[in-house]
């Protein structure tokens with residue numbers, strides 16, 4: 001592979017800082033910016049990041065070997081990381097979108113057998129090949145929006161066979177698609193219709209049948225639960241997450257999305273790596289998360305799409321909770337693959353600063369899925385997951401919203417956009 005030399009970026013955002021862990025408080029504003037920045041990439045890795053002047057001293061002799069990219073007037077950042085998606089699914093739910101606009105709520109639709117249940121039926125029916133094809137299209141769209149690492153959940157199977165099918169599709173996609181797809185088991189996304197009235201039996205089924213099989217095939221890194229009124233109680237969620245821990249699955253929790261339910265408190269108690277949504281998280285829950293170091297994974301596109309008030313990111317950042325952001329890409333409450341839009345919304349709806357939004361979509365997002373050694377940062381020796389944006393600064397990236405400013409994307413040093 002020919003080396004790549006990106007020169008003269010008006011801002012090269014490296015995300016390098018002295019913070020040893022996920023960024024909290026003012027650390028979220030430390031972007032490690034190099035003005036007139038330059039990058040030498042070789043064999044899929046970043047070899048050197050510095051000013052153009054520095055790299056000219058070190059690499060001019062080798063310039064003829066390299067593909068040279070003139071990034072004058074443009075911004076370079078790490079590839080974006082999406083730490084929370086439901087990207088593998090069958091079918092679509094545009095009918096529900098109309099119903100919600102006419103006044104039905106997300107939970108009313110789900111409790112009436114639609115929502116997650118509707119996607120579950122369509123995912124059970126879909127073949128592995130169909131899921132592969134549909135998900136590949138969505139991953140291509142992520143890449144076009146500057147996203148190079150994506151977490152993906154099962155949870156539309158709600159039976160062992162289809163949960164495993166979703167996870168196997170993710171495994172296959174990791175072999176066929178440039179994006180790194182980090183798998184999460186989420187058998188506890190809803191109680192399937194056939195277990196209605198026997199919710200605890202379904203919990204036992206997840207624990208005794210699904211989790212051991214997922215672990216045996218080594219199909220997931222995380223175990224996630226939708227802890228919500230009329231879905232899984234905090235007690236049931238705790239049982240499932242503790243059972244997963246015994247098999248090496250790290251807990252995540254969909255917490256306090258629709259109603260306050262002490263989900264943030266539970267995330268801290270079980271040592272979850274992240275808690276998701278948190279629109280209705282209590283102050284106690286937020287402080288417990290700060291103490292346990294649990295990352296808040298906030299989903300402002302979902303709040304917008306459901307016409308809900310977004311999570312209180314300011315309160316969380318001020319309390320010392322590390323914040324990440326995500327699309328929540330799913331067919332019901334957030335059918336989008338645009339992390340740039342999510343960064344815009346983090347600023348507009350949650351009053352995060354442009355710098356905080358970028359930290360949340362790169363380094364903190366990487367920490368939220370255990371990929372901090374591989375993604376979310378530009379540094380010597382790391383994967384060359386790089387985005388070139390057709391704007392001169394990160395401030396412009398967040399300011400001109402709803403626009404895809406991506407000019408080029410490299411994943412492990414290979415250009416795909």
Ligand SMILES: N=CN[C@@H](CCC(=O)O)C(=O)O
Pocket residue numbers: 086115116119226254257302328330331332333334
């Ligand atoms: N809230 C629970 N799960 C997903 C939505 C899934 C769906 O509606 O299909 C979420 O994170 O938003």
Ligand SMILES: [Zn+2]
Pocket residue numbers: 084085086254276328
């Ligand atoms: Zn989700």
